[in-house]
Amino acid sequence: MKELWSMALPITGMNCLVYIRAVVSVLFLGWLGSLELAGGALSIGFTNITGYSVLVGLASGLEPVCSQAYGNKNYDLLTLSLHRMIFILLITIIPISFLWINLNSIMLFIGQDPDITSTAASYCIVSLPDLLTNSFLQPLRVYLRSQGVTQPMMWCTFVAVVFHVPLNYVMVVVMKLGVSGVALASVLTNVNMLLFLCGYVYVYGRWEWKWTAGIGGGGVGPLLRLAVPSCIGICLEWWWYEIVTVLAGYLPNPRLAVAATGILIQTTSLMYTVPMALAGCVSARVGNELGAGKPYKAKLAAMVALVCAFLIGIIHVCWTSIFRDKWAGLFTKDEMLKALVASVMPLMGLCELGNCPQTTGCGILRGTARPAVGARINLGSFYFVGTPVAVGLAFWFRVGFTGLWLGLLSAQVACAISILYAVLVSTDWEGEALKALKLNEVEMVEKSENGEENIRFLAKANGNTNC
Numbered sequence: 001m002k003e004l005w006s007m008a009l010p011i012t013g014m015n016c017l018v019y020i021r022a023v024v025s026v027l028f029l030g031w032l033g034s035l036e037l038a039g040g041a042l043s044i045g046f047t048n049i050t051g052y053s054v055l056v057g058l059a060s061g062l063e064p065v066c067s068q069a070y071g072n073k074n075y076d077l078l079t080l081s082l083h084r085m086i087f088i089l090l091i092t093i094i095p096i097s098f099l100w101i102n103l104n105s106i107m108l109f110i111g112q113d114p115d116i117t118s119t120a121a122s123y124c125i126v127s128l129p130d131l132l133t134n135s136f137l138q139p140l141r142v143y144l145r146s147q148g149v150t151q152p153m154m155w156c157t158f159v160a161v162v163f164h165v166p167l168n169y170v171m172v173v174v175m176k177l178g179v180s181g182v183a184l185a186s187v188l189t190n191v192n193m194l195l196f197l198c199g200y201v202y203v204y205g206r207w208e209w210k211w212t213a214g215i216g217g218g219g220v221g222p223l224l225r226l227a228v229p230s231c232i233g234i235c236l237e238w239w240w241y242e243i244v245t246v247l248a249g250y251l252p253n254p255r256l257a258v259a260a261t262g263i264l265i266q267t268t269s270l271m272y273t274v275p276m277a278l279a280g281c282v283s284a285r286v287g288n289e290l291g292a293g294k295p296y297k298a299k300l301a302a303m304v305a306l307v308c309a310f311l312i313g314i315i316h317v318c319w320t321s322i323f324r325d326k327w328a329g330l331f332t333k334d335e336m337l338k339a340l341v342a343s344v345m346p347l348m349g350l351c352e353l354g355n356c357p358q359t360t361g362c363g364i365l366r367g368t369a370r371p372a373v374g375a376r377i378n379l380g381s382f383y384f385v386g387t388p389v390a391v392g393l394a395f396w397f398r399v400g401f402t403g404l405w406l407g408l409l410s411a412q413v414a415c416a417i418s419i420l421y422a423v424l425v426s427t428d429w430e431g432e433a434l435k436a437l438k439l440n441e442v443e444m445v446e447k448s449e450n451g452e453e454n455i456r457f458l459a460k461a462n463g464n465t466n467c
Contacts, residue, residue: 001304007281008274010150014157015273019266021164021189026266028168028182030332036179037332038255039119041262042112043103043183045245046120047127050099052134053238054231055089059138061227063280064369066146067287068436074291082143084220088227089135096131100124112249116258119179126183133190140197146284156196164189230366233375240382240411241265244404247394257401260340263331264405268348271316275356278305278312279363286367287436295433302364302423306357313356320349340401347405354412361419368432377418386411 022044029040062085069077099106104121108114144153167188171181245265248257282305289298320327324345328338362374390407393399399406 001308004278004281004285004301004304004308007145007148007150007284008277010154011145011277011281012274014150014154015277016270017154017157017161019270019273021161021186022269023266024164024168025182025186026262026331028172028185029179029262032172032178032182034255034259034332034334034337035115036119037262038113038116038258040123040179040182041245041258041265042107042116042249043120043123043127044262045242045265046103046107047100047124047130049235049239049242051093051096051131053235053242054092054096055131055134055138057231057234057238058089058092058227059085059142060230060234060366061085061223061371062139062142063146063230063283063363063366064226064287064371065223066143067284067367068291068369070147071288071291072436078143078146081223082139084223085139085142085227086136088220088224089139090132093131093135097128100128100131110246112246113254116249116255123179123183126180127187130187130190133187133194137190137194137197140194140201142280144197144201145280146287148284148288150281152200153197156200157193159196160189160192163192226369226371229375230371233362233371233378236375236378236382237415240386240408241268244390244408247390247404248401251394251401256334256337256340259332259334260328260337260344260401263328263337263341264344264348266331267320267327267345268351271320271348271352272355272359274312275309275352275359278309278356279359279366281305281363282360283363283367286364287369290368290433290436293433293436295429298367298433299427299429302367302427305360305364306420306423309356309360310353313353316352316356317346317349320345320352344402344405347402347409351405351409351412354409354416358412358416358419361416361423364423364427365419368427369435370432373422374419377415377422381415381418382411385414 026037026040029037062081065081066078069075069081103124104117107117107120141153144150164185167185168182171177171185175181177184242265245258245261248254248261251257282301285301285305286298289295289301324342325338327345328341331341332338362378365371365374386407388407389410390404393403393406394401395403397403
C-alpha cells in the first residue's frame with residue numbers, strides 16, 4: 001500500500017492539475033456563451049477520439065517494457081524504448097493532423113449543427129501544435145513513472161498550470177480571440193509542461209539519446225506489438241465516451257444536449273484522475289516486480305490496487321448524489337442546462353463504481369504485457385453491450401439524454417466483471433514472470449538457497465540471449 005500510493009498520490013495530483021487546466025478551458029468557453037461551449041465540447045470530443053486517445057494509447061505500450069526493464073535493471077532497453085515510442089508517435093500524428101484540419105467537413109457530412117461545427121473547427125485548427133507536444137510528453141510520463149519518478153511530474157505540471165489562467169485571460173479577455181484563444185492557451189500550457197519536464201530529465205541525467213540504436217535494430221516492431229493493443233483498448237473506451245457527444249447532437253435541442261455532455265465529460269475526467277493514476281502506478285509496480293522475478297509481490301500489488309479502486313468508486317457514488325443539484329452551477333448559469341446535468345449525475349457515480357476497478361484492472365493487464373485482453377474486453381463491453389443499450393434507450397424508446405448514460409452504465413458493468421475475471425481468475429502470476437524473461441532478454445532461472453524458485457534477469461550487453 002505504501003509503495004503504491006507513494007507513486008499514485010503525486011500522479012493523482014498531476015492528473016487533477018491537468019483536469020483543472022481542462023476545467024478552466026471549459027469555464028472560459030461557457031463564459032463566451034452556450035454556442036462556444038457546445039462547439040468547444042464537440043472539438044474536444046473530436047480531438048480526443050482521433051488524436052489524444054491514440055497518442056496516450058500508443059504511449060501506454062511502453063508500460064510493460066519500461067517497468068519490467070527497470071525491475072530487471074536493463075536500463076538500455078528502458079531508454080531505447082522511449083526513443084522508439086517518440087519516433088512512432090511522430091509518424092502517427094501526420095494522418096491525425098489531416099483529420100483535424102478537415103473537422104468542419106467531417107462533422108457537416110454526418111449531420112451536425114453548422115454553427116456548432118464552425119466553432120469546433122476553429123478550436124481544432126488552433127490545437128494542431130498540441131499533437132507534436134504530446135508526442136514527446138506522453139512517452140516521457142510513462143518512462144518516468146516506470147522508474148517510480150512521480151513527484152517531479154506533479155511539480156512540473158503545477159508550474160505549467162499556474163500560468164494557464166493568466167494565459168486564458170490574456171487570450172480571451174484582453175486579445176478577444178474567443179474560442180481560438182481558449183485553444184491557444186491550452187496549447188501553450190502543454191508546451192510549458194513539456195519544457196519543464198524535459199528540463200528535469202536533462203538536469204538529472206535521465207536522458208541519453210542514441211539515434212541509430214533508438215530507431216533501428218528492429219526494436220520498433222516488438223514495441224508496436226504491445227503498443228497497438230494498448231492503444232486499441234484505451235481508444236475503444238475513450239471513443240465511446242466521446243461518441244456520446246456526437247449522439248447528443250442528434251437529440252432534440254442539440255445545443256443543450258451537447259453543452260450538457262461537455263460538462264458531464266469534464267466531470268467524468270475529474271473522477272477519472274484517481275483510477276487513472278492508480279492504473280498507471282499499479283502497471284509500473286506489477287511490471288517492476290515481474291521484471292525482478294517476484295510474481296507474488298506483483299500479485300499483492302494488484303490485489304491492493306483493486307481494493308483501493310472499489311473504495312474510490314464508492315466515494316464517487318456518494319459525492320455525485322449529494323452535489324448533483326449544485327455541480328453544474330460551476331460551469332453555467334443556464335437553468336435548463338443545470339437541470340439536465342443534475343438528472344444524470346447519480347448515474348455517472350454508479351458508472352464509476354464499475355469504471356474504477358475496470359481502469360485499474362486494465363493497468364494490471366498492461367503491467368503483465370497483456371494489453372490485448374483489455375482491448376477485447378473493452379470492445380465487447382462498450383460496443384456490443386453499451387452501444388445497443390444507449391442507442392435503443394435514447395432514440396428507440398425515446399428516453400432521451402438519460403438513455404445515453406444508461407448505456408454507459410451497462411457497458412461499465414460488463415467491463416468491470418470481465419476485467420476482474422481476467423485478473424483474479426485467469427492470471428497465472430508465475431507464468432507471467434516467466435514471460436517477462438523473454439521480454440527482457442532473460443538468461444537463466446535458478447534456485448535460491450531456501451529452495452524457492454528465484455527468477456534472475458541478466459541483460460545481455462551484446463544483444464544475444466542463450467536460455
